[in-house]
Amino acid sequence: MKGRFNVLYFNIGAVVVGLIISASMLLFMQINPLSVGGEAIRKIFTDHYTTGEIFVKATPLIFTSLAFAFTYKANLYNIGAQGQFYAGSIAAIALSLWLGDVLPTVLVILVVLAGSAAAGAAVGGLIGLAKAKFHANEFLVSMMSTYVVKALMDYLLRTGLQETKAEYLQTDAISKNAYLPNIVSGTRIHLGFVLAIVTAVLIWVLLYKTPLGFRIRAVGYNHNAAELGGIRTGRIFTVAFLIAGGLAGMAGLTEINGVQHMLLQDFNASIGSFGIGIAILANGNPIGCIFASILFGFLNVMGTTMGRLPGLSIPASIIDLIEGIVMICVIMSYFLRGYVQSSMEKKRMKKAGA
Amino acid sequence: MPTPVVEIQHVSKYFAKVVANKDVSMHVDSGEVVALLGENGAGKSTIMKILYGLYTMDEGRILIRGEEAAIKSPAYAMERGIAMIQQHFSLVPTHTATENIILGSVKGHYSIKEYDKKIAKLAESYGFDIPVGRKVGELAVGVQQKIEILKALYINASILIMDEPTAVLTPQEAEVLMQFIRDFTAKGNSVIFITHKLREVMEVADRIVVMRNGVVAGTVLRAETNEHELAKMMIGQDIVPAERSVTLDYETAEKVLEFRHVVLRQKDAPPLIDDVSFAVHRGEIFGIAGVSGNGQDALCDAISGVRQATSGEIVYCGADISGYSIRERIAAGIGYVPVDRYRDGMVMDMTLAENMLLKSSFDKKWFSHGIVRQKALNAYTADKIAEHRVKATGPSDLAKSLSGGNQQKVVLAREVDLGKKLLVLNQPTRGLDMGAVDRIHKVILEEKESKKGVLLVSTELSEIFEICDRIAVMYKGKFMGVYKNGELTTAQIGLLMAGVSEAEEAAQ
């Protein structure tokens, strides 16, 4: 248990250091970081709506981080979560626009859930098959797939899915009947957040308690030994990517039906990359992904709140700055922790030997 | 008394979890062959890596030709004439012999043809036959070793450290190496020879330093000691070798495994298995001897299902399993201890319980309603840990936290249970200390007693002679003959291992 707390202290320390460094960037704009930072934090913790935004932002991140973490457990790199999310979003908006007024809300949500997961899984499954059958480098294939799906999405936004007004590259809004219900009044937190938590827990159970999860982890740690154990690595690659794609696709449901209620261009453009960072900081652990996603949601809200502070015109790019710097600090803290641990062990050995 | 070429004084080295060397002192004179003897894990490789600059010592000092040396890197060591040839060669498999040898010594633009000639000449001067233009990864292990030695000779090393050099050689090749060592030291150079093989030590060493558990257990002159004494110093006590039980009558015993004209071809290369036929009976330990790399691994792969034979039949308990998947073969009751437990035998980052489950993830008995029965699995693992006397705290230990010998015991425990009729072992005692080797031999003999068929692939002739009932010698994919234990002398087996058939031998 002590070891776990050790890790937590280092991580928290890294986040704090990262925030301080990012905030000090504001000095370049002749803005006092302490007062702005303090102001933002105060707003976040006093205004219910803003506090709620943390969980709204965290929701899709939980899904995309799970999408990376799941395949990471099989020692595969799914860089395509962004594209799998877009695929899920396309399915979500199409189904919502088509069925939004026709079926009762519960059914609409279920259909959209299945559809968005299936769309994401389809993209993921293709990547997995490429890896299984052709030994293609999944890093490159998944990375490129995002750009391809984005192009498809842009095309649809210009043609088939475009709003009836045909003025902007976005779709019509879905009817209120297709909304994911709000669960905390005064905020935008919707059922999707609960779905995300439940999904993360189920993925945890899948990975650590079921035979499939065992096989995925065995392949991830040592595919040679796994093969000798009768496990078919090709099949595992495909299944892992199918599930991962489906997970990212589900974020389509939460963002379309829970937040935006329509599809726009460059919608949630960075949740894929952030998902990667979150997953690795959580070391691929699904429950860790929940907490790390909430942290990133917090960082995101810090950025937007600072940006909204009147009269200062802090640019939105502060968010990228914060996220990037914090990630670097956490990465460095991993190194520091390892170094400190092994020097302490060495000292202990010396004492014992003497 | 002339100054020793190398003097190691009170050196200690600590790693994060273990004391590798404690207060080690020794010296080497010029023209001397010093054998560093000890079991695996005794600390021999570590102290030599410190001398060569791969590791830094935590305490102590080293003097080279009387001057104190702070050896921070191999470059520093090499400048002072020290070269080390490790057990796992430091060669770049995709580069040629020449490219490997000149790495680090050549500067700027170089003409590969010019250096090819230089290296070929150097090799010739030492009586080494090396194809300088071929990719090193394609060459036989014995040739690779010669290239490693040439690397040292190229930089005019006067102190050569060799770590378990005969592990990959036939008895005849080992003899050639011994002769090279004698010639090399006759010129005034020194050799430090790390090994665990008593016989070699008695053959070529002038002085012997015995290490045990990280400390020097004793230093003796070869002339003043014998194998028995050395063995006692190595392990600190006498050991009683395992007893072989009565051999069976093979004509009548049931065949557990049969190879019928099995061939395994590969693209653009000679077949890995070249028309091999043999049978393993119930209650028999069938040994396959031979230098590694002659098809033994492919043969084991063909039995386990990792590779499919190109032609011929593999029959298990009367059924042709040539088309069975790996999973089906596990279910049929074939146990397999692979040669490389890190790569194939265990998942080092998983717990012991998970490793016991590795081959049984398809077996319903470990799961209820899709969830793993953790308690039952832990109990089973704990049982096995106790039964095989594995030094571990419990089923939740990570496999990588165990010592090599204990890891192998866990693999053996699993395979012995899974191998209901047939147990295949590929070099199961490689790299293990005597205690673990002894334990594994005892388990193998128990399996034979319970009437299972055992197939043992080994490069250690002492092991083959000790426990096998029948012995086949494998060379370049073929069986050079199948003999009853007792029919062959070491010299005869050595010739067979080198591919000299009986007829050729008779003609000599």
Place this chain on the structure above:
Amino acid sequence: MVNLLTRAVMMSTPLFLGALAEVFAERTGMMVCAIEGVFLIGAWGGFIGAYITGSLFVGLLIAMACGMAMAAVYGVITVYMKQHQVVTGTALNILAAGICAFFQRVLFGIPTSPLQITTLPKIAIPLLSKIPFLGPIFFNQNILTYLAYVLIPISIFVLFKTSLGLTLRSTGENPEAVDVAGINVNRVRFLAVLFAGAVSGLAGSFYTVGYLGMFTTSIIGGRGWIAFAICFLGNWNPKGVVLGTLAFGLADAIAIYIQAVSGSTIFPNELIIALPYILTILLTIFRKNFNVPAKLGVPYAKES
């Protein structure tokens, strides 16, 4: 037609430079997963340098410096701290986007009209540019393209005929062999990453200083990753990289040609934009026989 092929060669230049940079780094075992961010910071640095000083040359130097700085951070974390290459790259890519956008705002506020610089002029090489058909395509380009031409034979020579090249290649295949030969593995890797950073920074600046004359945060748009892919598809060999780059340049040119001729009625715009990525996917799937450096992506750690 000639115009389009000329454009193809021009647009291939940054891809070539980036892919070549990546080859040198990956030959030592380091994947520069921050390449997209390095391209971006090079593009921005080049623009800032040229805008503030008025000299394009200074802009290019600043681009290289920015690229090296980002690569240095990447190198320290992945080579010396031995941390995960994909994560560190992802973090730096995000950070690069943040730095460029934020400091663009800090320096220039929100300009009323986009800031512009004059771009690199095309220099026609005497005699060679007069060769019918090929002349105007290959020998009427800007200086970065000529630099790329020069780098082709130099890189082949260095990589395969010098001891530096032997050391680089050996480091990626078996760093232990290099360590044992007395060479500092970490230093080789770090310097290779720095070199890759400088050249990739230069490649990124092509888009601002050499082509568009403006800076936007989306100017790189994944092309750093295409350069990364070309290294892979070109089998870590400068010759393969040349072929790969030309293939992409050609595909790009053909796509634009089709678009110009048919007026995006046959093929939608978006498909044309997606073409290089689809091409990469197909090539990655169907290319066999990769000679991956054996220890690519694996940090070198000896117990000490």
